[in-house]
Amino acid sequence: GAGVSQTPSNKVTEKGKYVELRCDPISGHTALYWYRQSLGQGPEFLIYFQGTGAADDSGLPNDRFFAVRPEGSVSTLKIQRTERGDSAMYLCASSLLGPQEQFFGPGTRLTVL
Amino acid sequence: KQEVTQIPAALSVPEGENLVLNCSFTDSAIYNLQWFRQDPGKGLTSLLLIQSSQREQTSGRLNASLDKSSGRSTLYIAASQPGDSATYLCAVSPVTSGSRLTFGEGTQLTVNP
Numbered sequence: 772g773a774g775v776s777q778t779p780s781n782k783v784t785e786k787g788k789y790v791e792l793r794c795d796p797i798s799g800h801t802a803l804y805w806y807r808q809s810l811g812q813g814p815e816f817l818i819y820f821q822g823t824g825a826a827d828d829s830g831l832p833n834d835r836f837f838a839v840r841p842e843g844s845v846s847t848l849k850i851q852r853t854e855r856g857d858s859a860m861y862l863c864a865s866s867l868l869g870p871q872e873q874f875f876g877p878g879t880r881l882t883v884l
Numbered sequence: 885k886q887e888v889t890q891i892p893a894a895l896s897v898p899e900g901e902n903l904v905l906n907c908s909f910t911d912s913a914i915y916n917l918q919w920f921r922q923d924p925g926k927g928l929t930s931l932l933l934i935q936s937s938q939r940e941q942t943s944g945r946l947n948a949s950l951d952k953s954s955g956r957s958t959l960y961i962a963a964s965q966p967g968d969s970a971t972y973l974c975a976v977s978p979v980t981s982g983s984r985l986t987f988g989e990g991t992q993l994t995v996n997p
Contacts, residue, residue, distance in 0.1 A: 775927075777927075804984070806985075811989070812989055813987030813988050814928070814975075814987050815987070816984040816985065819983055819984055827984060860925075862928065864928075871933075871983075872916075873918065873983070875927045875928040875930070876927050877927040878926070880925070
């Protein structure tokens with residue numbers, strides 16, 4: 772597609788459940804990023820992939836969060852044992868190479884009840 | 885640790901005014917600076933990217949400047965329109981540690997018709 776896409780656009784889950792969020796980057800972009808944005812705040816970095824490998828995962832808040840990019844294109848952010856504090860907008864971005872201009876997707880709004 | 889501050893947090897202006905949004909950052913060792921627009925509940929739209937070696941970039945009614953040594957950037961919007969109403973975010977990427985963006989909290993702009 773022309774831009775970064777993310778699915779689902781909205782996800783409502785119950786505390787303790789497992790969720791997966793998907794990101795399709797712009798075709799040909801080797802770098803992919805995940806950010807989390809709470810209401811009224813700027814996005815915060817979670818993880819950065821260059822190709823298939825996680826080049827920087829220092830922003831992941833704890834070991835309940837994990838992300839993969841097995842074929843160097845689509846990425847999945849996985850959250851285990853969700854907590855109410857995980858409720859936020861999860862944003863994905865891609866760039867041709869890192870560090871260059873980043874292009875963001877529409878985000879996934881996660882709500883943990 | 886890089887910190888990004890945006891002033892003002894909110895701004896309301898009548899249509900047609902020229903306006904300036906401010907962004908400051910604490911660590912001048914940046915690779916580039918990016919300005920984004922975010923509409924409520926949506927993802928980020930890239931407006932302008934300034935490389936660290938550049939002083940300014942222009943796109944239509946938008947002009948962004950960068951003074952790396954003083955840790956400041958401004959976004960100038962000429963002849964504002966109601967459609968410019970959104971939150972504007974600036975973000976910097978570091979020279980080291982790859983491409984992670986550090987964001988400010990944004991300026992919420994309202995342009996009144």
